[in-house]
Amino acid sequence: MKHWPKALILLASLLPTSAVLADTPLFSADGYRLSHYRSPTPLTHEHARTLDTVALQQLLREQPGTRLIDVYRQQWLHGQFIEDEVHANLPNSLWLANTGDGELSPQWQNYFQRSLAQASQGNRAWPLVFYCRSDCWLGWNAVKRAHHLGYTNLYWYRDGIDAWQQAGLPLIPAQPLPLLR
Numbered sequence: 034m035k036h037w038p039k040a041l042i043l044l045a046s047l048l049p050t051s052a053v054l055a056d057t058p059l060f061s062a063d064g065y066r067l068s069h070y071r072s073p074t075p076l077t078h079e080h081a082r083t084l085d086t087v088a089l090q091q092l093l094r095e096q097p098g099t100r101l102i103d104v105y106r107q108q109w110l111h112g113q114f115i116e117d118e119v120h121a122n123l124p125n126s127l128w129l130a131n132t133g134d135g136e137l138s139p140q141w142q143n144y145f146q147r148s149l150a151q152a153s154q155g156n157r158a159w160p161l162v163f164y165c166r167s168d169c170w171l172g173w174n175a176v177k178r179a180h181h182l183g184y185t186n187l188y189w190y191r192d193g194i195d196a197w198q199q200a201g202l203p204l205i206p207a208q209p210l211p212l213l214r
Contacts, residue, residue: 061136064177065135065174065177065178066135066170066173066174067135068135069170070133070169070170070171071166071168071169072168072170073168074168074169074170074173074191076191078173078176078177078187078189080177080187081163081176081189082187082188082189083188083191084162084188084189084191085196086192086196086197086200089162089188092160092162092188096160098159098160099160099161099162100127100160101122101125101126101162101164101190102126102152102162102163102175103122103123103126103127103129103130103165103193103194104128104130104131104132104133104163104164104165104171104174104175105130105133105166105169105171105194106130106131106133107128107130107131107209109130114130114209114211114212119206120206120207121204121206122194122205123164123194123197123202123204123205124204124205126207127152127210128207128209128210129144129145129148129149129175129209129210131209132144132148132175133165133169133170133172133173133174133175134171134174135174137178141212144212144213145175145178147213148210149161149179149182149184153184157182157183157185158184158185159184160186161179161184161186161187161188162188162189163175163176163179163187163188163190164190164191164194165194166192166193166194166195167192167196169193172189172190172191172193176189
């Protein structure tokens, strides 16, 4: 019984946090996922063809110029990426860290837009495959963002790095493309 007051204090301290989280919307007015990025994703994307590992391998064989875009997050502090954990991605990927968030500041939006223009050689019909990890909304958001920039040949590798690794395929250590000001 003497533990009840501490338990009640702990519970009371958690209630405001729970209320704030409950008030945070999952999606923006534009339809981007804003929170709980690591949670189950839809089976398809309205602006892209959804790929599994076999379909991605086939696409890469048939269209070797296809550009793989990893949008997994990387800590950004004092104007630089901070490697807080080793990250590996699919071979020949371009890592555009932090561009799958639901809201992007103008700096990150410009980074995304400039990087896609360079990766696609200015061709908005260039095949682009966006991915992150399984149960991750960052790739889904990035596809939506690319679509709104006018890109038309979009793919979503829904289970991303996790599916590639589970298939026994190689991953390579990666560094995000530098964010130039």
